[in-house]
Amino acid sequence: MSSSSAPTESAERLVTTWMATGRDEEVAEAVTEVSEGRLLGVVKALGTYLTSDQDDLRTKGVDFLATVIGRCPENTLNKQSVKVLTAFFCDKLDDTETIVPALKGLSSLPPICTSNDALVILKAVFAHVNMRALVQSVRFHVFSIIDGLIAHHREPLKGMKSEFIAPYINLAEGEKDPRNLLLAFAIARVILVEFDPTDHIEALSNIVFCYFPITFRPPPNDPYGITADDLRLALRRCVSANPALGPIAIPIFLEKLAAGSPPIKRDTLQAMTDSFPVYGPALARTSARKLWNALKLEIFQPTDSATEEAALVTTQALVMTIHAGDAQDGDVQGFARDACEECIGILREPEKSQAKPAIKVLCAFMSTTPSVARYTLANAVPHLLKLFADPNEVPSRHPILLLLSDLIAAARDSSKARSDAEAPPDDPPEPALAPFKDEVLGALISGVGTPATTRAALAGLTGLVSTPHLLSDAEFGFVVLKVNEVLETCYQEDSSDDSNAILKLLMTISAISPSHVRDQTLPMLLKSLPATAPPRDAFAARGRYQHVLEALSTLCGPPLLFSTLVGELSPRLVALASAVPSESETDFELSAAYLHALLAALRRTLAGKVDDGHADVAGYADSLVPALYGLCVRAALRGGPALEPRVVGVAGEIIGLVVQSLASSRQQVFASALFPAFLEGKIAAICSGEDIPAEAGFLPFTPKFGGLMIESEATSAERNLLVLFEAGAIPLHPTVTIDADINAYTEKILMQALAHAENERQTEAASRILGSIVNKHVDELGPFLEHKRTAYWSVKIYEPAGYPGSRRQGLRTWIWMCKGLLVRNHPLALEFIHCLFDLFEDETIGTDAAKAFGDIAASDAVLTKRNSAVVKFLWAQKFATGILPRLMSGARDDSNPVLQHANLIALTALVKSIPNASYTHEMAQARALMPLLMRALQIPDAQIRANVIETLLSVAVEHKNTHDVLTEHAPALVRQMLGYTKARSELTSVRIRISALRYLGVLPGVVRYDVLHPCKPEVLRELAEALDDPKRSVRREAVDAREVWFKYNG
C-alpha cells in the first residue's frame, strides 16, 4: 500500500510505452494494475499528460484512462474513485480536445456510480455536449451514457422531470445513424412510458414520428448488422408507447397508408395494430370513420394479399379497442355495427367479386370480442339464409353457400382459438353458431342435394362438423345419411366430381364419431360392389367398382372402420378366388382383375395406416396374413383367379406391410414357420383355411437333393409364389434367427430359388431375399460370401462359355448382394462391385454389367429402414464419389472403344440413379461430366437417351451453380434437344420428347440471354412443329416450352 501514493515504476513505464506505441498490451497490464487497487498509481503516472498543454498529449492521456476504466471488471473501483473519475471526466467535457475520450470514459460509469454522480454526469453532458459537432461513433457514447443512466438510475432521473426530458429531446433531435437510433428509440420509449411527458408530447412526437415509416436499407457489409426490421420494431414500440401520441399519430398513419408503397403500407398497418389498444377506445371511436375508410380501401382493393391480411388484422385491433368494454348483452353500437351493416349491404349481391372481401371482414370480426362476434353472426347468418331462401336468388345459391361456409369456418376457428387460450373448461362454452344451427344445417342439407350447389354445401358441412360441441350425435348421423345419398348418385351417374369433397367430409366425421360412417356409409358402398366381376364390355360397372373401392380405401383408415372393411372383404375374396375356373379364359382374367382391385384397396388403406403409425396393423398378422397365403397357395395348387401374378404381387405387398409392423419377437415366430413353409414343404403352417392338406406337397423349389420324394416338378404358378416368400422374408429384423446354420441355409435359398426360376419376377424375388439377408446377417455369412466372391463369380458369371440367360441371372443376384453390402457401407461391397469392371469387355453381358451400376446405386423399396435393413446415411453419395472418377476416366479413354462404351453406359446409369448433389462437384469443378453426358446422348438406345435428358433436366432445375458449365454447351444442347422433339424421327418415345421439351423450357431460366439469343428464332420455328405432335401430353409441354422462349428477352 505504500506505493499507492507515489507513481510506481511499472505504472510509469506502462504509460510512457503506451504514449509512444499505443499497443494493446500496455492497456491490458494497466487494467491489471487498476483491478489490484492501484488506480491512483496509474492516474499519477498519467498526471502530466492529463494536464499537459499540448493538445494531442492531453487527448491521448484521457483516452488511455478512459480505455482502461472501460475494460476494468465491475466492482474493482470503490465509491470514492468512481466519484473522482466522474468529476474528472465531467471536467474534461469542457475541453474540446478531451471531450471525445471523456465521453468514452463516462459511458462505462453509469452501472457503478451513485445517484448523485449520475445527476452530475447528466448535467455535465447536457451542459457541454453539442451533438451536431460530434461524429456518429462519439454520439453513440452519449446515447450509451443516457441509456446506462436510465437503466441504473431511473428514479432520480424521473425526479428531474422537464429538466431531463427537454434537454434530452434537444440532444436526440436530428440523429440519423441507425445504431444510435436503436438506442434513441429505446430511451424514447422509456420516457414515454414511465416518465411524465405530458408537457413535452409535441416535442417527443417530433423525435419519434420524423422517422416514421422507416425506409432504411442496410448498407452492404454493415459491421453492426442492423436491419430495417430492427429499426421498425423499435420505432413501433415508441409509437405505441403513450396514449397522448394518438391524436398526432392517426393523421400520420392515414397519410402514410394512402401514399405508401406496399412495404410501407404493411409497416403502417402493423404500427396501427400495435397502437390502437394503447391510444384507447375514446380516440379510436372518434377517428373510426376515417380509419375504416382507409382500411376498407386496403381490403376491398388490395395491392397484394399480405397487405390485405395486415389490413384485416388492423381492423380487428380497431374493433377490439373500441368494443373491448362493451356490455355482454349482444347489442353492439358504433363502429362494429356500422362496418358490419356496410359489409352485409355488399353481401346483397353475393355473386359479385366484392362479396369476397366483405365476408373476409365479417370473418375477421369473428375473432374479436365475444359480443361483436355474436352480433356479426346474428346479422350475417340470417341475412345469408334469407338470400338462400329467396326464389329470385336461386342462381346465386352456390356463392351464397360459399360465403356461409367461410363464416362457419371463421366461427369455428375463433371458438377454437378462444378455448385454446383459456384453460380447458370442464363445461365447454356454447359454440357461437349454436343459435342458428338448425337453419344453417337445413340450408346446407338442402344445398348438398342440388348438383349446382353440392360443392359449396360440402365445404359448409365440413366446417359445421369440425366445430367442437356443435352437432349432436343424431345430427352427425343425419349429415352422414344425406351425404351418403349424394355419394350414391355420384357413383350411379358416374359423375364422381364431388366424391373427393364428400370423402373429405366423411373422413372429418369419422375422426369424431366413426360409428355413423361404419353403420351407414360402409354398408352402402359395400352393397354397390358386385359379387362377381362385371363382363368385359361393362366399362361403367367396372369404373364404378374402382371408384367405390377407392372411396372405401380412403375412408377406412380408423381402426374401427378398417376392421369392418377387412371383415366384409375377406369372404368376398375367398368367394372370388374359389370361383370355378371352368369358364372361358376371359372370365378368368376378369375375376382376377376384380380380385386385384379389392386387394389393392386393402393395400392402399394399410399403407396409409402404416404411415400414420396405427397400432392395430400388427393385429392382422394372425388373420389377414394367413388368409392371403392360403388364398394364393390354394390357387397355385388348384387353379383359380388368384394365380395371376399381379394378384400375388399385391397380396405380397399387404403381407409385407403387416410383417413390417410386428415386433421382432412376433417376427421370430412368423419366420420359424415361413422358411420351412417354402423350403421344406410345410406350407400349411402359414396358411389359414381348412383345405390346404398338410401333405399337399407344395414345394416351389423342386428339391433335387435327398430327403423328400416328389415325382412332379413344381408348376410355374407355384414358383410365382416366391413373391410371397419375399414379402414375408424381407421385413424381418436382423435379430430374427433364420436357421442355426445360416450359411448353408442361405446357399440353399440361392441354389433352389435360382436354379428353377423361370422368369424375371422369380429371379428378382430370389435376389431380393438374398440381398436382404446379406444386408442383415453379413457378419455371420463369411464363408458364404467368400464362396460367392471366388467360385460363384468365376464359374457362374465370369465364364464366357456359360449360358447367357444363366449368366444374367447370376448378375442380378450379384447386384443385390452388392446393394445389401453397399447400403451398410460394408468393406466387401466395393470388392464385389469392382468385379463388374472385368465384365465390361464381355460381348454378351458387358452392357448388362455396365447398367448394373445404376441398379446398385438406385434407392429401392427393399433395403429400407422400414424393412429393418441396416442403412447408413448418405451411402449413395459416398459410393458415387468413390466410383465416379474411375468411370469418367474410363469413358474418356478412347484406346479401347468397347471399354469406353461400357464405361459411358455405366456412367449414365449411375448418374441417373443417384441424388444429384453427389455429382454437382464433378459437374461444376472438373467440367468433365457434361461432355461425357453429351456423348452418351449419341448412344442409340432410347432408354439411355431419356435417362441422360432427365439427368440434365434435374441438374438444371436444382443446381443453379452449374450455370457456367451449361453456358459453354447450351447452344449445342439446344440443337440436340430440338432434334429429339420431332415425333417422326428415328428412335423416339413420348418420354424422350417430353423430357427434351421440358429441358428446352428450363434452359432460358438458367442460361444468360446473350448466350442463347442466336438460337431463339430457330427454337421458336422448330417448336412450332412440336405443337402438332400426335400426343396431347407432348403438345402440352411444347406449348409451355415455346411460351418460355417467347418471353426470353435480354
Add this chain to the structure above:
Amino acid sequence: MAVEIFNPNPTIFAPVKPAKSSKTDSLWVGDSSETRDDEELEAEELIDQDEIFDLIRSIYDPEHPNTLEELRVVSASQVTVTGNRVMVEFTPTVPHCGMSTLIGLSIRVRLLRALPSRFKIDITLKPGSHQSELAVNKQLNDKERVAAALENPVLVQTLEQSLANASLRGQSSEE
C-alpha cells in the same frame, strides 16, 4: 390510375369442373407404367375444343385479377374445331366493355403461340353481346392490324401480363 374501369364489380363464376380423366376402360387398377409401351402404338390424339379451351381459360382479364374463365368470358362450348379451322367466341362482361379488343387480342396471341400454324383462327364476339361488335370483330381478324398492334411495346407488355399465368390451364396456382 386514371383509366376508366368499365365494370368495377363483375360477377365471378365457379370454374368449370375439370374434365375427368376417364381411364376407367382399363381392366387393371393402377398399372399405368405397364401400358406405357402401348401408348406409342395408340392412335393419334387430335386437338379438340377442350384442349384449346385449356389454352385460353387461365388468361387474365386486363381489368380484374380474375381469369377469363371465372368471368365467363370464354367457355369450352364457345370453341369449335373443324379440320384446320378454329372458331373462338367470347362474351364481354358488359356491352360497353372497352377492353374487348384487348381480350380478343390476348386470346389471339396465346393461340398463335400455342397452336400449329396449319390452323386458321377466327376470334369473334358473341353475337349481340357488345355495342360495337362488328368493329371489334373486324379489328381482331385483320392480320395487318394484329401485326401492327404487336409492334407496340406498351401493348405487348400489357398482353404479357394477361398471359402470365395462361399455362396454368384452369388449375389454381397453389396446387
